[in-house]
Amino acid sequence: MVAKFDLNDDSVVVIIGTGAGGGVLANELAQKGVKVVALEAGGRYLPDDYINDEWDSFGQLAWLDARTTSGDWRVAKDFAGLPAWIVKAVGGTTTHWAGASIRFQEHEWKALSTYGAVEGANLLDWPIDAAEMEPWYALAETKLGVTLTEGRAGLPGNNNYKVFEAGAKKLGYKEVHTGRMAINSSDYDERPACQQTGFCFQGCKWGAKWSAAYTDIPRGEATGNLEVREHAHVARILHDDTGKVTGVEYFDKEGNLHLQKARIVSVAGNSFESPRLLLNSASSMFPNGLANSSDQVGRNYMRHTTGSIYGIFDKPVRMWRGTTMAGIVQDEARHDPSRGFVGGYELETLALGLPFMAAFLNPGGWGRGFTTALDHYENMAGMWIVGEDMPQATNRITLSETKDQWGLPVANVHFSDHPNDVAMRNHAYKQGMAIYDAVGATRSFPTPPYPSTHNLGTNRMSERPEDGVCNKWGQTHDIANLFISDGSQFTTGAAENPTLTIVALAIRQADHIAREMAAGNL
Amino acid sequence: MTRVERKGLTRRALLGRAVAAGALAVAGTGFIAAPDAAWAMEVSVITPEQMATLMQMARDIYPHDQVADRFYAVAVKGYDDAAAKDLVDAGIAALNAAAQAQGHADYLSIGWEEDRVKVLQAIEGEVFFQTVRAGLVTGLYNQKDVWPIFGYEGESFSQGGYIDRGFDDIDWL
Ligand SMILES: Cc1cc2nc3c(=O)[nH]c(=O)nc-3n(C[C@H](O)[C@H](O)[C@H](O)COP(=O)(O)OP(=O)(O)OC[C@H]3O[C@@H](n4cnc5c(N)ncnc54)[C@H](O)[C@@H]3O)c2cc1C
Ligand code: SF4
Numbered sequence: 101m102v103a104k105f106d107l108n109d110d111s112v113v114v115i116i117g118t119g120a121g122g123g124v125l126a127n128e129l130a131q132k133g134v135k136v137v138a139l140e141a142g143g144r145y146l147p148d149d150y151i152n153d154e155w156d157s158f159g160q161l162a163w164l165d166a167r168t169t170s171g172d173w174r175v176a177k178d179f180a181g182l183p184a185w186i187v188k189a190v191g192g193t194t195t196h197w198a199g200a201s202i203r204f205q206e207h208e209w210k211a212l213s214t215y216g217a218v219e220g221a222n223l224l225d226w227p228i229d230a231a232e233m234e235p236w237y238a239l240a241e242t243k244l245g246v247t248l249t250e251g252r253a254g255l256p257g258n259n260n261y262k263v264f265e266a267g268a269k270k271l272g273y274k275e276v277h278t279g280r281m282a283i284n285s286s287d288y289d290e291r292p293a294c295q296q297t298g299f300c301f302q303g304c305k306w307g308a309k310w311s312a313a314y315t316d317i318p319r320g321e322a323t324g325n326l327e328v329r330e331h332a333h334v335a336r337i338l339h340d341d342t343g344k345v346t347g348v349e350y351f352d353k354e355g356n357l358h359l360q361k362a363r364i365v366s367v368a369g370n371s372f373e374s375p376r377l378l379l380n381s382a383s384s385m386f387p388n389g390l391a392n393s394s395d396q397v398g399r400n401y402m403r404h405t406t407g408s409i410y411g412i413f414d415k416p417v418r419m420w421r422g423t424t425m426a427g428i429v430q431d432e433a434r435h436d437p438s439r440g441f442v443g444g445y446e447l448e449t450l451a452l453g454l455p456f457m458a459a460f461l462n463p464g465g466w467g468r469g470f471t472t473a474l475d476h477y478e479n480m481a482g483m484w485i486v487g488e489d490m491p492q493a494t495n496r497i498t499l500s501e502t503k504d505q506w507g508l509p510v511a512n513v514h515f516s517d518h519p520n521d522v523a524m525r526n527h528a529y530k531q532g533m534a535i536y537d538a539v540g541a542t543r544s545f546p547t548p549p550y551p552s553t554h555n556l557g558t559n560r561m562s563e564r565p566e567d568g569v570c571n572k573w574g575q576t577h578d579i580a581n582l583f584i585s586d587g588s589q590f591t592t593g594a595a596e597n598p599t600l601t602i603v604a605l606a607i608r609q610a611d612h613i614a615r616e617m618a619a620g621n622l
Numbered sequence: 623m624t625r626v627e628r629k630g631l632t633r634r635a636l637l638g639r640a641v642a643a644g645a646l647a648v649a650g651t652g653f654i655a656a657p658d659a660a661w662a663m664e665v666s667v668i669t670p671e672q673m674a675t676l677m678q679m680a681r682d683i684y685p686h687d688q689v690a691d692r693f694y695a696v697a698v699k700g701y702d703d704a705a706a707k708d709l710v711d712a713g714i715a716a717l718n719a720a721a722q723a724q725g726h727a728d729y730l731s732i733g734w735e736e737d738r739v740k741v742l743q744a745i746e747g748e749v750f751f752q753t754v755r756a757g758l759v760t761g762l763y764n765q766k767d768v769w770p771i772f773g774y775e776g777e778s779f780s781q782g783g784y785i786d787r788g789f790d791d792i793d794w795l
Contacts, residue, residue, distance in 0.1 A: 152777035155764050258784075259792040266795045295783030305779045415794045420774065422789035454774035458763035466683045466746075466755055467739060474763075475686060478773030539795065 103327045105137050110361035112137045113613070114348055115368060116334045116377065119192015120602040121586035122368030123312030124243075126328070127320035128610030134617065135325050137360055138317075139332040139350050141165075141369075142188035145195065146314055150303030154455045157302035161195055163188040167372060168500040171515040174548045178463035183513040184552040186370055190330055191313025193370065193553075194599070195303045198425035199282040199310065200448060200486075201246045201600040203237050206230040207435055208443075208488070208594035214435060215442040220518055221490035222400050226591040227563040227572035233604060240604040244282035244310040245289055253285040254278045255294060258422030260449045263411070263481040267535035268429045268447075275430035279448065282310040282600075283423060289315070296422035298451070332358075335508055337365055337381040337390055337582070345390070345582045351506050364613065364622055366574075368586040371401065371555035375497045375588060376511040378559070378569075391559070391576035396568050398497035400560050401513065402593040403552040405487035405521045408450060409529060410461075411536025411544040412476045419451035419481050427483070432531060433595045441523040444595045445487030447532055452482065460550050473545065481536060485528040486554070488595045490518035497558050554598050559588040573612045574605065581622055585609055656691055663695050665702045668710050675714050675730055676701055676754065682738050683755050684762055686771075693768050697761035698754070713750025720744040 105112050113129055115122045118140040126138040142163075151157045162185065169176035169183045176183075187193040207214045209230055212223040241249040248254045255278045257265060268276045283300070284293045294308040307314055320326035331353035338359070339345045347361040367374045375398035379389040389397050427449030434444050452460060454477055462470055473480075500512035517525075529546040536544040562568025565577035574589050576582045587602050594601075616622040654670040654677075655662035665673045676698040677691065701710050718728040721741045732738045745751050762768065769776050778784055 152779045155760060256790060258789045262790065262792050262795055294785075296785040296789035297778050297783035298789075299778070306783070416773070417792060418773070418775075418788070421778075421784040421787075453776070454769055454772050455760070455764045459759050464755075468685055471685050474772065475688070 101324050102321045103135070103324050105135060105327050107358060107360050109135075110347070111135060111363050112361075113364045113366065114139065114360055114362035115366045115585065116348065117141075117192060117368035117370065117373070117586060118190050118312060118317060118328060119187070119368060119370060119586065120194050120197075120312065120599045121606050122366065123191055123194065123316050124603050124606040125366060125368065125585045125610050126326050127312075127316035128607055129614060130320035130323040130325035132610065132614040133325060134614055136320070136327070137362070138326065138328045139334050139348065139360070140190050140328060140330050141333040142190060142330065144190040144313070144330045145303065147303065147305045147307050150195070150299075150305050152297070152299045152302060152305065154302065154453045157299075161187045161189050161303065165504050166502050166510045168502050168510060168512045169514070170512060171495070173515045173517065174463070175551055176515070178548075179551045182551045183515075184370075184372060184555055185550060186553065186555065189313065190317055190328060191311050194311040195313050196301055196553075197311075197599055198300045200425050200428070200597040201241070201244055201280050201282045202428075202446070202596040204230065204233070204594040204596055204601060205433065208592065208596075209233075211443070211488075211592040218442060218490060218520060220492060221520065222493045223491060224560070224562060224567055224591050227561055233608075236604040236608040237600065239607050240600050243607070244600065244603065245284055245291075246280050246282050246600070247285045248277065248280045252288070255281055255283060255285050255423055255426045257427065258296060259417050260419035260422070260451050260481050261427035263413070263417055263539060264427050264429075264449050264483055264535065267537075267539040270538035271531070271534055273429050273431045277428060278426045279428045281423070281426050283426065284308045291315075294423060298420050298422055298424065300424035333506060334369075334377060335380065335506060337367075337377065339383065339385065339390070339579070341385070343385060343579060345579055355506070364581045364583065364617075366583040366585045367559070367588075368584075370586055371558045371588040372497055372511040372513060374584065374586055375558040376499065379497075379499050380508055391569050391578045391582055393578050394566050394568060396560060396562075398558050399493045399495070400491035400557040401495040401497060401515060401555070402489050402491055402557040402590065403515065403549075404554045404556075404593055405445065405489045405524045405528075406485050406549040407525050407529060408460075408482060408484040408547045408550075409532030409536065409544060410473070410480050410482045410547065411533070411541035412473065413479045413481065413540060414542055416478050417481045418478060420453055424451055425449055429535075432528065439527055441520045441527065443488030443520070443524065445485050445524055445528050446595050446597075447483050447485060447528065447535070450482045450484040461547055463548065473543070483532055483535070485525065485532065486595060486597055487521075487524045487528060488593050489521045491557055491560070491592060492516075492518055554587070554593070556587045556590040556593045556598055559584045561589045561591045574609050583609065583613070663699060667702050667704050667707055671730070672710055672714050673698070673702060675717065676710070678730055678738070679717070679742070679754055680758055680762070682735055682742060684758055685735065689768060689771055693762060693765055696765060697758050700757070700761070709750055709753065713748070713754075716748065716750065717741065717745055
């Protein structure tokens with residue numbers, strides 16, 4: 101039976117946002133008998149509701165509330181009001197995500213020690229390491245049913261993969277496979293195998309891809325310990341005069357403001373909304389925003405060094421058929437400064453439908469240079485780059501002059517590439533184009549980064565309170581009963597797609613919170 | 623496609639009085655039509671000449687020789703709207719002024735795409751150009767009828783995905 105908790109019930113854990121971090125935390129706590137109210141700004145959509153159409157799906161699921169941008173990244177020019185392509189719905193961006201689920205490499209937990217200080221970068225070691233995370237990663241892989249782990253078979257390669265694989269092998273790359281994917285290669289966990297529909301980014305209508313929307317959320321609700329309130333936009337986190345948080349104020353669908361009391365508050369609104377909420381919760385006691393004595397809230401925004409490469413061939417590829425991102429080259433993920441940059445990158449297959457291809461091929465571009473590329477859409481293969489970008493104190497979320505529909509200042513997202521990011525991207529562009537050229541591409545070209553899909557680092561974990569916002573449990577340094585539970589706690593971004601790590605951290609955090617609650621420490 | 627109409631003889635009669643405008647014909651009475659009368663569009667707020675100019679702009683911004691005029695017409699028909707009139711009036715006046723500055727009578731009378739592109743480049747920083755270009759990205763490429771021209775197959779769930787329909791059928795590698 102689905103729980104219903106009173107607004108004045110101050111024994112509940114309130115979780116803000118129900119994506120990879122918040123959705124998993126909510127279920128994990130509920131499974132342990134902890135009472136949870138999860139507040140989600142978006143509505144609830146399930147596989148039957150998902151739409152096999154790029155723009156219609158975008159209109160259904162994407163976060164379209166106002167945001168503003170600055171900095172020299174091209175997104176600020178081409179998509180000024182849309183710095184990120186993420187979701188506002190129960191399940192968060194796990195409805196849109198492609199399912200690539202890879203662990204950090206050991207050295208990536210210790211970026212500062214491994215790479216050394218990099219000028220202009222605010223590098224730091226995570227306060228945790230690979231050994232600490234190993235069991236949590238294993239639990240996350242089981243939860244998500246990740247292929248090529250624990251004996252699960254890989255996905256079959258689609259056309260886009262076959263081109264990619266053939267080119268990569270010709271170049272001599274060794275670690276080339278269909279990826280460790282949170283997409284079923286055979287029936288698993290009451291969900292079917294992938295039917296190669298090709299709309300992974302639009303929500304998987306088969307449920308073959310893991311999403312919190314139809315796994316963790318309903319399972320948490322089934323325990324009777326979890327209440328998910330949709331269309332509940334949290335405006336502010338409240339605290340008492342001892343500096344402990346006491347609850348949150350949120351707007352319901354009709355715009356009525358409610359106050360939900362809480363024993364513990366977890367922030368999991370993705371890396372723009374989480375710091376925005378902390379900043380918007382400033383009070384006379386915390387004039388710079390909650391948990392911000394370090395002045396690190398909103399800083400060190402990372403989005404991975406990305407970009408895409410497309411190859412055009414003299415024969416059809418039909419890249420849109422089948423899984424959107426099941427294909428990876430991992431050879432370049434190593435740290436090897438001889439390439440002219442620190443850290444590494446993954447190359448992963450990527451396919452867009454014609455409507456998104458037109459929007460992202462070369463935003464702002466026009467004329468025959470643009471259209472002759474699209475003319476060969478059927479003969480096109482695609483991949484994208486996921487590389488470690490440098491945390492920079494000046495790449496940050498601040499409160500904008502612009503207000504949202506609730507009258508709250510929106511997030512301004514400021515980002516400029518670090519020279520290391522640029523060097524890495526250029527290297528990756530070259531290698532990606534070489535992959536396609538090796539199998540006879542008649543034309544290949546790099547395309548600029550899209551609005552961010554990976555948003556990290558704006559409430560980072562740190563050993564010392566002055567270096568970051570939260571400790572190794574995601575607990576804020578300043579406020580004991582306030583936690584960060586999403587990608588914003590990332591100290592550094594590593595070369596890997598972030599969600600497996602977000603999920604592993606959420607499982608670990610649930611274990612910690614439940615234990616501390618039982619011990620009377622929280 | 624409400625205002626794009628396939629018409630027969632009556633339209634032909636109208637076209638008899640039409641003045642040539644690029645590849646398109648502009649009739650005197652609020653219609654714009656293909657020379658062979660394969661389709662016609664009625665405009666009520668902006669002039670047929672302005673609509674013809676917008677269509678030529680659309681073709682020059684995103685030229686696909688295999689995509690027929692009627693798809694471009696659908697993509698720009700929204701400018702025939704009171705809310706867009708000022709933008710269109712001022713924008714097309716500036717476009718024609720740019721054409722004149724490059725020695726042409728006006729934009730539509732320029733015979734070669736290359737020369738029209740030079741005129742567009744002169745105004746590409748302006749709001750009018752950017753609005754038209756940005757609108758085309760969805761207005762043109764998000765028409766489901768356009769997709770097959772590029773080979774794109776669209777929705778696949780109702781057909782069971784591609785698992786039995788060629789997700790891995792590449793045979794030339
Ligand atoms: C197209 C696409 C493809 C991707 N592919 C991959 C991939 O293959 N592998 C991978 O690892 N990652 C992928 N990602 C990234 C992945 O989806 C995110 O990293 C992950 O979902 C982030 O988790 P999160 O918990 O930080 O935030 P989210 O999952 O975005 O959840 C945040 C939730 O909080 C809600 N919220 C925000 N503010 C408030 C508020 N004030 N009140 C109430 N609710 C609020 C939002 O509505 C949202 O539902 C992809 C992303 C996209 C967009
Ligand atoms: S390709 Fe597979 S995982 Fe992706 S949407 Fe289709 S069935 Fe789901």
